[in-house]
Amino acid sequence: MTKGIYLDNNATTMVDKQVVDEMIPYFTEQFGNPSSMHQFGDKVGRAMKTARAQVQALIGAEHESEIVFTSCGTESDSTAILSALKAQPQRNEIITTVVEHPAVLSLCEFLEKDGYTVHYLKVDKKGRLDLEEYKKLLGPKTAIVSIMWANNETGTLFPVLEMAELAHAAGVMFHTDAVQAVGKIPMDLKKTKIDMLSLSGHKLHAPKGIGVLYLKRGTRYRPLLRGGHQERGRRAGTENAASIIGLGLACDMAKKHMEYENSCVKAMRDRLEEGLLEAVPNCFVTGDPDNRLPNTLNIAFEFVEGEAILMLLNKQGIAASSGSACTSGSLEPSHVMRAMDIPFTAAHGSIRFSFSRYNVMDEVEEVIKAVPPIIEKLRKLSPYWSNGAPVENPEAAFAPTYS
Amino acid sequence: MWDYSETVKDHFYNPRNAGALDDANATGDVGSISCGDALRLTLKVDPETEIIQDAGFQTFGCGSAIASSSALTEMVKGKTLDEALAISNQDIADFLEGLPPEKMHCSVMGREALQAAVANYRGEEWADDHEEGALICKCFAVDAVMIEDTIRANSLKTVEQVTHYTKAGGSCSSCHEGIEEILTKVLAETGEAFDPETPITIDPAEVKPAVKKGKLTTVQRILKIEQVIAEIRPQIQADRGDIELVDVEDKKVYVKLTGACSGCQMATATLGGVQQRIIEELGEFIQVLPAELQAA
Ligand SMILES: Cc1ncc(COP(=O)(O)O)c(C=O)c1O
Numbered sequence: 001m002t003k004g005i006y007l008d009n010n011a012t013t014m015v016d017k018q019v020v021d022e023m024i025p026y027f028t029e030q031f032g033n034p035s036s037m038h039q040f041g042d043k044v045g046r047a048m049k050t051a052r053a054q055v056q057a058l059i060g061a062e063h064e065s066e067i068v069f070t071s072c073g074t075e076s077d078s079t080a081i082l083s084a085l086k087a088q089p090q091r092n093e094i095i096t097t098v099v100e101h102p103a104v105l106s107l108c109e110f111l112e113k114d115g116y117t118v119h120y121l122k123v124d125k126k127g128r129l130d131l132e133e134y135k136k137l138l139g140p141k142t143a144i145v146s147i148m149w150a151n152n153e154t155g156t157l158f159p160v161l162e163m164a165e166l167a168h169a170a171g172v173m174f175h176t177d178a179v180q181a182v183g184k185i186p187m188d189l190k191k192t193k194i195d196m197l198s199l200s201g202h203k204l205h206a207p208k209g210i211g212v213l214y215l216k217r218g219t220r221y222r223p224l225l226r227g228g229h230q231e232r233g234r235r236a237g238t239e240n241a242a243s244i245i246g247l248g249l250a251c252d253m254a255k256k257h258m259e260y261e262n263s264c265v266k267a268m269r270d271r272l273e274e275g276l277l278e279a280v281p282n283c284f285v286t287g288d289p290d291n292r293l294p295n296t297l298n299i300a301f302e303f304v305e306g307e308a309i310l311m312l313l314n315k316q317g318i319a320a321s322s323g324s325a326c327t328s329g330s331l332e333p334s335h336v337m338r339a340m341d342i343p344f345t346a347a348h349g350s351i352r353f354s355f356s357r358y359n360v361m362d363e364v365e366e367v368i369k370a371v372p373p374i375i376e377k378l379r380k381l382s383p384y385w386s387n388g389a390p391v392e393n394p395e396a397a398f399a400p401t402y403s
Numbered sequence: 404m405w406d407y408s409e410t411v412k413d414h415f416y417n418p419r420n421a422g423a424l425d426d427a428n429a430t431g432d433v434g435s436i437s438c439g440d441a442l443r444l445t446l447k448v449d450p451e452t453e454i455i456q457d458a459g460f461q462t463f464g465c466g467s468a469i470a471s472s473s474a475l476t477e478m479v480k481g482k483t484l485d486e487a488l489a490i491s492n493q494d495i496a497d498f499l500e501g502l503p504p505e506k507m508h509c510s511v512m513g514r515e516a517l518q519a520a521v522a523n524y525r526g527e528e529w530a531d532d533h534e535e536g537a538l539i540c541k542c543f544a545v546d547a548v549m550i551e552d553t554i555r556a557n558s559l560k561t562v563e564q565v566t567h568y569t570k571a572g573g574s575c576s577s578c579h580e581g582i583e584e585i586l587t588k589v590l591a592e593t594g595e596a597f598d599p600e601t602p603i604t605i606d607p608a609e610v611k612p613a614v615k616k617g618k619l620t621t622v623q624r625i626l627k628i629e630q631v632i633a634e635i636r637p638q639i640q641a642d643r644g645d646i647e648l649v650d651v652e653d654k655k656v657y658v659k660l661t662g663a664c665s666g667c668q669m670a671t672a673t674l675g676g677v678q679q680r681i682i683e684e685l686g687e688f689i690q691v692l693p694a695e696l697q698a699a
Pocket of ligand 1: 101103151152177179180200202209
């Protein structure tokens with residue numbers, strides 16, 4: 001494969017070479033079960049303990065035992081929500097948002113069929129929540145609030161610290177899906193009222209298939225998987241030792257690069273935004289630009305379609321992703337774009353560029369050069385576009401018969 | 404990433420006849436609400452002969468929508484309006500060497516644009532007669548409308564029956580939940596409740612005699628296979644294809660798919676369906692393979 005320019009780090013990241021090297025011995029030498037009483041596993045337990053401390057340090061957990069290793073972000077989300085319901089059978093309501101990741105949304109829709117009531121907080125055109133609406137919903141029937149820290153498509157940050165305080169004051173458990181936030185913005189959970197938090201290794205240069213559920217000490221809890229005593233019985237199943245150890249190192253590195261992420265990575269993102277807005281007419285940033293992850297740019301190119309843009313970008317070795325219907329098997333346009341009321345001629349052309357510390361500024365300049373001709377080429381094909389500008393009153397000039 | 408054929412990629416990267424014709428005398432504007440794609444087809448028709456002399460397209464849509472539009476313009480040029488109208492969406496998909504099942508609606512949009520443009524030329528009003536539902540079964544490309552209609556028409560009660568009649572749910576099982584929801588909805592229309600425990604009773608007339616294990620003669624086996632293929636054939640012919648039994652070698656059944664089915668994305672799915680039916684009929688495991696794979 002040619003090197004290419006990878007700007008799809010919110011989808012997944014490259015595993016750091018150092019992380020891979022750290023993991024290798026745990027496949028072939030120290031492969032023993034950490035529970036076993038022999039030399040093949042005697043270093044594993046210690047290395048896992050170090051990893052747990054590294055995760056703890058990155059998220060600022062008070063106790064090492066608050067870290068529960070899981071198989072992915074999705075499992076952490078499911079565990080948190082189902083645990084809250086099981087542990088508090090007299091409470092049957094959930095509060096979440098319309099823009100959550102499917103890991104939370106699909107589960108909530110499924111729970112609704114089982115008779116639970118789910119309140120979905122709406123967002124405004126910039127993807128922001130209405131905290132007054134939220135306050136009114138908190139009540140004695142609320143089993144759990146689950147709010148993402150950062151949105152995976154737009155990078156928009158939700159005020160989870162404040163929302164956790166409000167939940168706590170109302171006696172309600174608070175979970176946050178921080179899969180996109182961990183490693184990109186600093187956090188200190190011991191100073192917050194967050195009870196549970198999900199994170200996923202593959203978003204921060206650790207392998208896929210490893211996640212963490214942070215479980216604040218004293219939080220009522222029911223395991224999702226029962227069996228062996230691993231993770232103190234909170235998540236049974238022989239530990240994915242190599243990945244846990246890899247995740248530990250990745251967290252340590254993320255902590256060391258936190259400053260870099262929020263200065264240099266952010267600078268690349270900002271330069272791309274500025275360059276594209278300047279070079280391409282009829283495009284705009286979606287989400288809340290003043291309040292978002294340092295690595296994410298979501299930009300909607302009007303009157304063209306995202307999959308077509310991605311295919312042409314890919315031809316030049318540039319990887320990004322889109323909120324267009326056509327890139328997902330479901331044919332549904334992105335629920336995040338729809339929730340923000342982005343017109344469909346723009347929502348379909350929304351492209352997410354997401355950076356990591358492995359990107360360099362030269363790549364940004366290359367992308368700024370590559371994008372404008374692609375958009376121009378596709379607009380030439382678009383019935384909403386004519387002679388270098390949108391057709392006047394596009395909705396009226398081109399009003400197709402829909403099936 | 405979608406697994407697009409080389410032809411789809413070629414028509415996407417190098418679209419033919421892009422842009423509106425300046426001297427067009429027929430225009431068709433259509434869209435597919437399910438994915439927000441839209442297409443304007445412009446034609447230049449010779450009023451004497453009704454031959455399409457030139458065609459142009461403008462598309463707001465994904466890679467396969469652009470490729471389908473480009474293919475359509477190539478296919479209609481030089482044809483009379485009536486000849487062009489005979490082009491089915493499957494023809495467009497075949498021209499492109501197949502489309503992923505989720506993307507077949509792009510070819511449907513092409514065919515509809517053509518109908519709309521011809522109606523426009525003839526001064527008629529074009530009304531869309533086709534309803535597109537959410538894709539439920541991705542393995543066999545069956546949508547919700549098709550499943551609902553089949554449930555109503557045949558008073559189906561179980562997921563197994565739906566699979567039997569439409570193929571939906573016959574492969575990976577991921578859509579069983581979706582099919583159950585549709586059953587619940589449709590059965591509720593007549594005040595019935597969907598019961599997942601309903602025993603699988605396919606229409607008594609259709610219930611097959613229990614197969615006597617293994618004791619079929621070679622001729623009996625082949626006759627039975629022939630019979631299954633004869634039963635399935637009308638369905639395949641309806642999709643403008645055909646199927647023919649070529650040979651039976653122990654557990655391998657070789658068939659020849661022709662017409663619209665050969666080389667189409669759905670060929671593998673079709674063979675899977677045929678295989679399932681033969682297995683049910685013979686009560687033994689067999690493999691259905693394209694005749695080209697038979698060792699010479
Ligand atoms: C916000 C968010 N939550 C959850 C997930 C799921 O994480 P995982 O892929 O580890 O299950 C993702 C990543 O795709 C995500 O972006």
